[in-house]
Structure formats: C-alpha cells, structure tokens
Amino acid sequence: MLYIYAYAFHMRQRKVLRDNEWAGWIGSIRAAFRKGTIGEYWKTIEPENWFDPEFQEFINNEIVREDKPKAGNVAKELKTE
16 A cells, blocks of 8 residues: 555656645545554554655655644645645
C-alpha cells in the first residue's frame, strides 16, 4: 500500500491529479494510517531505505501528525508549489 500512496503522491507533484482526486487520496491515506496497522508498520520499516525524502516528509508531517491541515488545505498547499 505504501508504494501505491507514494505513486499517488508523485502523480500529484507532477500535476497529474486534480484537487478533488488528491483530496480523496489524502482521505484514504489518513484512514489507513488511523484505522489500520500501516502507521505502526511505517515506524518500523526504516522508510529512508525504501522511499524518497519528499514522500517521507509528506507522511511524517501531513499524515502521521494529527495537528496538520486537512485534505483541502493540503491540496491547496501542493497546488501552489
């Protein structure tokens, strides 16, 4: 699943995904981390060995942390980059 999420993240960076599509991905990713075991898995796999730094930063800052902006704000932030 993490590779699929990384792929979607990079599609967003390349402006392949629209805001509403990206908002759906954000919701799916957050739900998987909150309700599933993927959050615990992320902490144990040493992601620096598997994923690029931008995706790691995205997961750590926008998904794992609860105090970050919601999906709509994240989509807007990525759009302005």
